[in-house]
Amino acid sequence: MFRPTSPQHSLFESRFLVPPEKRARLEKSWAHVFLTKVLPLIDEELYRDAFDQKTGRPNQSIRLLTGVHLLKEWYDLTDEETLEQLEYNLQWQYALAITPEEAHLPRKTLHNHRVRTLEDDRARQMFERVTQGLVEVDGLSVSRQRLDSTHLISNMAVLTRLGLLVETLTKFFKELEREAPEKLAGLGCTLRQRYLAREGYFADVKKEQARRRLPVVAQDLHIVVLAFNEDEEIRALESYGLVLRVFEEQVEVVEEDEPQAGGDAPTDAADSQAAPQGSEEDGESQPQEGEPQEGADDTSEQSAESPSVLKVQLKAGKQISGESLQSPHDPDATYGRKGKGYEAQIAETCVSENPYQIITHVEINGAHESDQHATSKVISALQSCEMGPDVLLADTGYGSGANIVDAALNGVDLQAPVPDPNAPKKRDTFIEPVALNTSNPSPADAPLGLGEFRFNETFSEALACPSGQAPIDNEFDEKRREPYKATFDAEVCTGCPLLKRCPTRQLKGSPNRILRWRDVKAATATRQREQRETVFKENYKARSGIESTNEELKSRHGARSLRVRGRARIKLAMQFKGTAVNVKRACQAGVRALLPPPALPALPAPA
Numbered sequence: 202m203f204r205p206t207s208p209q210h211s212l213f214e215s216r217f218l219v220p221p222e223k224r225a226r227l228e229k230s231w232a233h234v235f236l237t238k239v240l241p242l243i244d245e246e247l248y249r250d251a252f253d254q255k256t257g258r259p260n261q262s263i264r265l266l267t268g269v270h271l272l273k274e275w276y277d278l279t280d281e282e283t284l285e286q287l288e289y290n291l292q293w294q295y296a297l298a299i300t301p302e303e304a305h306l307p308r309k310t311l312h313n314h315r316v317r318t319l320e321d322d323r324a325r326q327m328f329e330r331v332t333q334g335l336v337e338v339d340g341l342s343v344s345r346q347r348l349d350s351t352h353l354i355s356n357m358a359v360l361t362r363l364g365l366l367v368e369t370l371t372k373f374f375k376e377l378e379r380e381a382p383e384k385l386a387g388l389g390c391t392l393r394q395r396y397l398a399r400e401g402y403f404a405d406v407k408k409e410q411a412r413r414r415l416p417v418v419a420q421d422l423h424i425v426v427l428a429f430n431e432d433e434e435i436r437a438l439e440s441y442g443l444v445l446r447v448f449e450e451q452v453e454v455v456e457e458d459e460p461q462a463g464g465d466a467p468t469d470a471a472d473s474q475a476a477p478q479g480s481e482e483d484g485e486s487q488p489q490e491g492e493p494q495e496g497a498d499d500t501s502e503q504s505a506e507s508p509s510v511l512k513v514q515l516k517a518g519k520q521i522s523g524e525s526l527q528s529p530h531d532p533d534a535t536y537g538r539k540g541k542g543y544e545a546q547i548a549e550t551c552v553s554e555n556p557y558q559i560i561t562h563v564e565i566n567g568a569h570e571s572d573q574h575a576t577s578k579v580i581s582a583l584q585s586c587e588m589g590p591d592v593l594l595a596d597t598g599y600g601s602g603a604n605i606v607d608a609a610l611n612g613v614d615l616q617a618p619v620p621d622p623n624a625p626k627k628r629d630t631f632i633e634p635v636a637l638n639t640s641n642p643s644p645a646d647a648p649l650g651l652g653e654f655r656f657n658e659t660f661s662e663a664l665a666c667p668s669g670q671a672p673i674d675n676e677f678d679e680k681r682r683e684p685y686k687a688t689f690d691a692e693v694c695t696g697c698p699l700l701k702r703c704p705t706r707q708l709k710g711s712p713n714r715i716l717r718w719r720d721v722k723a724a725t726a727t728r729q730r731e732q733r734e735t736v737f738k739e740n741y742k743a744r745s746g747i748e749s750t751n752e753e754l755k756s757r758h759g760a761r762s763l764r765v766r767g768r769a770r771i772k773l774a775m776q777f778k779g780t781a782v783n784v785k786r787a788c789q790a791g792v793r794a795l796l797p798p799p800a801l802p803a804l805p806a807p808a
Contacts, residue, residue, distance in 0.1 A: 203252040204259035205245050215294035215301060232296035234791030235268075239784050240298065242334035243267045247326055251317045261306070266314040267327065268297045269306070274774075274781035277759035280308050319769055324776040329586045331780050332559060335787050336588065341559055342552040346590040347744045348579055348599060350546050350572050351751040352539040353565075353775070355766045357528040359541055360404075362451070363411045366418040367404035369447045369529040370425065371396045373440040380438065388428065392421060415515055422448045423513045443529045450516075450525040457512045523569030533768040537568035543768065544568055545760070545775055546575050548583065549750055551594065551743040556794075557786040560750065561588045563779040565772040572598035576615065577607050584611065592616060594744035602725035609659045609724075616741060621729040649702045651718055652726035660720040660727070663687035666705070668697050673713070683717040690714075754778055 216224055227233060245263040252260055272293060273283040286293050287304050294304050318324050336343060360368060374396050377385045385393065395403050406414060426448050429435040436442075527534040527541040534542050548562035562583055566575060576599045583589045592614045600617030608615035653667040662675040662685075672687040691707050691714045694700055705714040731737045755761035758778045765774050 202257045202259050203249045203254060206262040206264040210298060211300055213300040213302075214298055215291055215304075216298075218301075219291070227292065227295050229792070229795045230292060231785075231788040231792055232292040233795070234788040235296040235784065236298055238335075238338060238787060238791060239271070239331070240264055240268060240296075242331045242338075244327070244330050247323050247330075248317060251320065261310055261314075263314075265297055265299060265303075266306075266310065269311070270314070270777055271781045271784050272296070274758055274778045275785050277757065279764070280311050283311070284308060315773060319773055324773045328563060328776045328780045329588075332561060332783055333586065333588065335559060335783055339556060339787065339790070341550060341555045341557075343550050343559075343561060343583075343588045344591045345550065345552050345594070345743070346548050346561060346583070346592070347551045347594040347747040348546070348548045348562075348576075349596060349744075349747040349751060350544045350566070350575070350598070351755070351760075352537075352542060352568065353545050353760060353763060353771060354540070354542040355531045355534060355763050355771055357531045357534065357766055360528060361411065363406070363415050363418065364404040365526065365528065366415070366422065366447060366451065367396065367401070369440075369443050369526070370418070370421060371400060372529045373425065373438070373444045376438055376440040377435070381435065384429075384432075384435065388424070392424070395421070416513075419452045419515050420513050422452055423454065440529070443526065443532060446532075447526050447529075450521060453514060453516050455512050455514065524567065531766040533567075533766075535567040535569040537570070539568060542568050543771055544570060544572075545754075546572075546579055547747065547751060547754070547779070548579055548593075549747060550590075551746055557790045558746070558750075559783050559786065560779045563772075563776050565768055565775060567768075572596075573601055573604065575599070576604040576617075577611075580608055580611055580613050589613065594741060594747075596744065600728065602721035602723070602728070605724040605728060606660055606720045614658075616737070616744075617728075618732045618741075619725050619728045621732065646702065649699060649704055650726050651704070651723045652728075652730035654716070654723070654727075656723050656727065660718075660723040661685060663716060663718075666703070666716075667699055670694070670697075672716075681717070683719050685718050685720060685723075687716045688713045689716070750782070754782065758782060 216227060219227070243264045248260075248263050269283060269287060272278075272286070273280075276286075278286065284306060287297075287306060294301065318327070335341065358364075374385060374393070378397065403414060403418070422444065425444055429441060523536045525536065526532060527536055537544065544566040546562065546564040546566060547560060549560045550558045552558070562579055564575075564579070564582065572595075576595065580589065580593065589611075590613060593608065593616065595615065595617040597618045597620065599615070600619040602619065604617070605615050605619075649667055654663055655665040656663055661677065663672050665671050666689060670689060670693055672689050674688040676686045676688070678684050678686065689705055691712050694703070694705070694714055697703070703714075705716045707714045732741075754775075758781060760775065760778055763771060763774055765771055
């Protein structure tokens with residue numbers, strides 16, 4: 202049964218049981234700011250639907266449990282360490298407004314609270330409401346924000362290709378041994394010895410041996426898939442689904458010609474596909490324990506299910522998608538240019554007048570997902586919770602003409618560089634500085650581009666040509682490839698010194714010159730010009746501050762080595778960490794406000 206935390210304070214709270222001097226010191230610490238500013242922002246009503254409204258034991262205080270989790274992520278503690286701090290740390294008890302008797306929680310209670318927070322996207326709502334509350338209480342501005350992504354790795358081992366295949370099969374055989382041991386026995390002793398008797402041994406090899414063993418494991422995967430593909434009971438196992446997934450992603454079965462009559466067919470399907478064997482000095486010619494030997498007929502158990510006209514081989518690396526399985530223990534992890542795992546999209550304010558900057562958005566993407574596709578989603582999410590920026594700073598990964606236009610349509614100025622083929626190349630370093638003119642990298646007689654024209658915020662209308670002439674008309678025709686058109690007076694253009702370089706064209710029999718463009722192309726060209734100018738560079742300097750926030754999350758709050766697996770749990774952990782960073786910054790700013798101003802040094806007496 203849901204029961205909100207009583208607003209009535211107990212006289213037995215820890216803050217009332219300490220001497221006045223110690224209480225005075227507590228009231229000037231972070232614990233007092235947490236008590237007075239953060240706890241009231243925790244919305245317990247988010248959890249009302251998680252409990253039976255009429256029956257059952259009343260719930261533990263949601264405000265207490267959420268506060269404990271914020272402190273847990275603030276100090277990057279395990280559950281055991283968190284409960285110990287709650288039990289004996291006076292500042293924690295003061296900050297959470299609890300009595301010494303209430304400063305005890307079972308570990309299962311923390312787990313149950315996280316499970317409820319995972320449901321119905323409560324973690325995101327809690328993050329947004331606490332953040333919105335801090336913005337309102339401290340009068341923070343969200344008009345300028347910066348955005349970046351950082352790579353995350355869940356609590357999983359980073360496996361090689363051989364390790365991935367072996368570990369997936371081992372996990373399946375363990376579950377099969379537990380759920381249907383008689384079916385495991387039907388596979389024969391070779392596979393059991395290879396993946397169960399000496400667990401992990403088959404994948405623990407040097408690079409040269411891995412090339413030999415990979416085709417063997419590919420053949421084993423094929424055997425398992427053929428053996429249980431029609432077995433509904435086994436197909437229902439999660440581990441078999443992973444075997445089937447990794448087989449489809451990593452292995453292909455191709456048809457090859459039947460062996461000619463009287464010809465020598467390979468006796469071992471695995472060895473027939475293996476890389477050439479090494480010399481005796483490399484140890485490659487000596488069979489390894491648990492590995493099929495040269496010419497040994499150890500596939501007698503599989504020959505009935507493996508047609509001789511089919512060849513099992515590994516796919517080339519370029520054929521494997523970034524969405525492929527990276528670990529059987531975390532099926533949600535993917536592969537991207539930064540490695541295996543996930544990407545966290547982090548946005549925060551960067552307004553110099555704010556007493557502290559606050560994280561406004563935390564979202565988790567697959568490692569294979571491009572930042573280009575995240576820009577519009579982040580802007581939409583920020584605007585939906587009434588924290589949308591006027592200016593958003595981001596790096597080149599988010600910058601494109603399409604994103605600039607889309608952001609402008611939503612009232613946001615996306616300040617992100619785009620690739621510029623005309624950007625000056627890096628020069629050698631000389632003892633004396635070399636003066637470079639980067640304001641106009643193109644030759645003086647080169648044709649002008651769209652970037653020299655001036656457009657409105659959404660690049661749907663031209664405002665002026667490179668000489669400053671305003672068009673006499675702007676039109677839009679959605680049927681054309683270049684739907685936007687601006688018309689200029691040809692008589693005015695006659696005396697223009699840039700006429701020969703101008704991209705406008707005059708039709709026969711027409712007194713006007715026209716310019717056609719697409720909004721995406723105009724946005725890209727305009728940004729390429731802007732990012733070479735000093736004004737843009739000065740405004741863009743604030744973006745680099747988000748790198749410090751990413752490092753803060755990783756180094757001080759445990760995002761570098763997460764203790765959980767799976768996209769949902771990683772999202773929950775990162776949203777708790779993001780909220781904890783905001784709470785920490787608010788408490789630190791509150792403590793600074795509680796301290797007396799520093800005394801000014803005495804001025805020397807006049808002579």
